[in-house]
Amino acid sequence: MNCAAILILTASCFSWTSTIYLPNKQETKKLKYLLEPPVYVEVTSLRGGNATLPCVLRFKPSHYKVKWTKLEPLRRGSENIVMITNGSAHKPYGLLGPRASLRKTHAMDASLQLSNLELEDDGRYRCELINGMVFPYQSRNGRYKFTYKEAKEACAEQDGTLATFKQLYRAWTEGLDWCNAGWLIDGTVRYPILHPRAECGGELLPGIRSYGPRDRIREHFDAFCFTSRTTGFVFFVGQPLTFGEAMQACRGEGAELALVGQLYSAWRFLSYDRCDGGWLKDGSVRFPITTPRERCGGIPEAGVRTFGYPNKTLRLYGAYCYR
Numbered sequence: 001m002n003c004a005a006i007l008i009l010t011a012s013c014f015s016w017t018s019t020i021y022l023p024n025k026q027e028t029k030k031l032k033y034l035l036e037p038p039v040y041v042e043v044t045s046l047r048g049g050n051a052t053l054p055c056v057l058r059f060k061p062s063h064y065k066v067k068w069t070k071l072e073p074l075r076r077g078s079e080n081i082v083m084i085t086n087g088s089a090h091k092p093y094g095l096l097g098p099r100a101s102l103r104k105t106h107a108m109d110a111s112l113q114l115s116n117l118e119l120e121d122d123g124r125y126r127c128e129l130i131n132g133m134v135f136p137y138q139s140r141n142g143r144y145k146f147t148y149k150e151a152k153e154a155c156a157e158q159d160g161t162l163a164t165f166k167q168l169y170r171a172w173t174e175g176l177d178w179c180n181a182g183w184l185i186d187g188t189v190r191y192p193i194l195h196p197r198a199e200c201g202g203e204l205l206p207g208i209r210s211y212g213p214r215d216r217i218r219e220h221f222d223a224f225c226f227t228s229r230t231t232g233f234v235f236f237v238g239q240p241l242t243f244g245e246a247m248q249a250c251r252g253e254g255a256e257l258a259l260v261g262q263l264y265s266a267w268r269f270l271s272y273d274r275c276d277g278g279w280l281k282d283g284s285v286r287f288p289i290t291t292p293r294e295r296c297g298g299i300p301e302a303g304v305r306t307f308g309y310p311n312k313t314l315r316l317y318g319a320y321c322y323r
Contacts, residue, residue: 041053045117046117047117047118047119048117049116049117050113050114050115050116050117051113051114051117052103052111052112052113052114053068053111053112053113053114053125053127054111055068055109055110055111055112055127056108056109056110056111057108057109057110057129058108064086064129064130064131064229064269065084065085065086065129065130065269066084066085066086066087066110066127066128066129066130067081067083067084067127067128067130067174068081068082068083068084068100068112068125068126068127069081069082069125069126069128069173070082070096070123070125071123071124071125071126072123072124080094081093081094081173081174082094082096082097082100082112082125083097083100083102083112084130085102085110087107087110090102095120096114096121099114099115099116100112100113100114100115101113101115110127112125112127130174130268131228131229132167132226132227132228132229133171133174133226133227133264133265133268134163134167134168134170134171134176134224134226135160135224135225135227135260135261135264135304136176136178136182136222136223136224136225137154137155137158137160137182137222137223137224137225137260138180138222138223139154139222140283140284140309143180143222144180144181144220144221144222145220145222146183146221146222146223147216147219147220148183148187148214148216148217149216149217151182151183151221152183152185152223154223154225155223155225155226155261157259157282158225158259158260158261158282159227159230159259159260159261159262159265160225160226160227160261161185161225161226161227162183162184162185162223162224162225163184163185163224163225163226164184164185164186164226165184165186165188165190165208167224167226168184168190168192168208168224169192169208171224172192172194172207172208175194175301176192176194177192177193177195178191178192178193179191179193179197179199179200180221180222181209181211181221181222182221182222182223182224183214183221183222183223183224184224186213187213187216188210188211188212188213188214189210189212189214189219189221190208190209190210190211190224191208191209192207192208192209193206193207193208193209194206225260225261227261227262227264227265228265229265229268229269230262230265230266230322232262232322232323233266233270233322233323234258234262234263234265234266234270234272234320234321234322235253235255235320235321235323236274236276236278236318236319236320236321237249237250237253237278237318237319237321238276238318239318240315240316240317240318241279241315241317241318241319242312242313242314243279243283243312243313244312245315246278246279246317246318246319247279247319249319249321250319250321253321253323254323255321255322255323256281256321256322256323257279257280257281257319257320257321257322258280258281258320258321258322259281259282259322260280260281260282260284260286262322263280263286263288263304263320264288264304266288267288267289267290267302267303271290272288272290273288273289273290273291274287274288274289275287275289275296276317276318277307277316277317277318278317278318278319278320279317279318279319279320280320282309283309283312284306284307284308284309285306285307285309285310285317286304286305286306286307286320287304287305288303288304288305289302289303289304290302
């Protein structure tokens with residue numbers, strides 16, 4: 001007797017939040033790109049067969065990434081990513097990645113195709129547009145210096161807002177591992193850990209560590225800021241400059257020194273990769289790495305590296321400008 005196993009795969013297509021982007025203090029622009037409210041589709045297929053999980057963008061921004069994630073069973077945060085695409089190229093992840101492809105029947109189609117289905121493929125999948133990101137931010141005076149109000153102001157000064165818990169959680173699933181606690185918009189203090197270690201909560205399981213609600217006036221922590229893609233672009237001016245010279249160099253190009261959030265946005269949404277330290281408007285020196293290599297910090301993960309807040313009279317760095 002021949003038996004066929006029936007697999008049921010459920011796909012959801014939605015955005016975690018409706019991103020509010022503030023290009024300047026006078027204008028508010030809402031970004032809503034994926035179908036809202038969420039759309040859930042149940043797909044049935046046989047073991048060894050193929051399945052297509054639908055996901056269609058309602059509007060397509062100029063720069064974006066779509067992420068497919070398997071939610072259950074075996075929820076494991078970032079390990080459950082199946083594929084990330086920017087519309088022209090895609091990168092597969094994990095055990096499902098080699099059997100995954102994009103349907104791409106039209107310009108707005110981000111549907112996922114799975115081949116040679118196995119029993120473990122049964123479960124729930126999510127398609128989401130990555131149109132925003134969280135970055136940690138510290139005061140130039142050191143660690144844990146912000147009250148709640150100061151944290152909100154610091155994020156606003158760097159082209160962002162204080163992150164929500166959902167935004168921080170999504171950043172954790174995408175690889176954010178940060179051992180310093182920071183304010184969130186609800187007044188709680190948390191930090192995301194992917195790789196447990198003694199100095200970051202001991203041997204607790206990976207996840208979002210929480211200090212719960214804190215005194216917004218008396219207590220001090222860092223900040224987790226949320227930013228979105230920007231309407232301008234970041235570029236590098238290369239000669240060694242002091243901080244003051246860096247400001248003048250950007251103005252000479254019809255630009256301003258970039259904000260921290262603008263550099264993170266360029267790194268995340270435009271895959272900006274530059275192995276040169278450069279001044280930013282807050283007085284910090286950073287550089288964005290999309291393709292990790294030994295001579296660019298030696299850290300195996302992509303990210304925005306920092307040299308902290310050097311003496312502004314040092315003539316050692318270039319400048320990241322925003323126009």
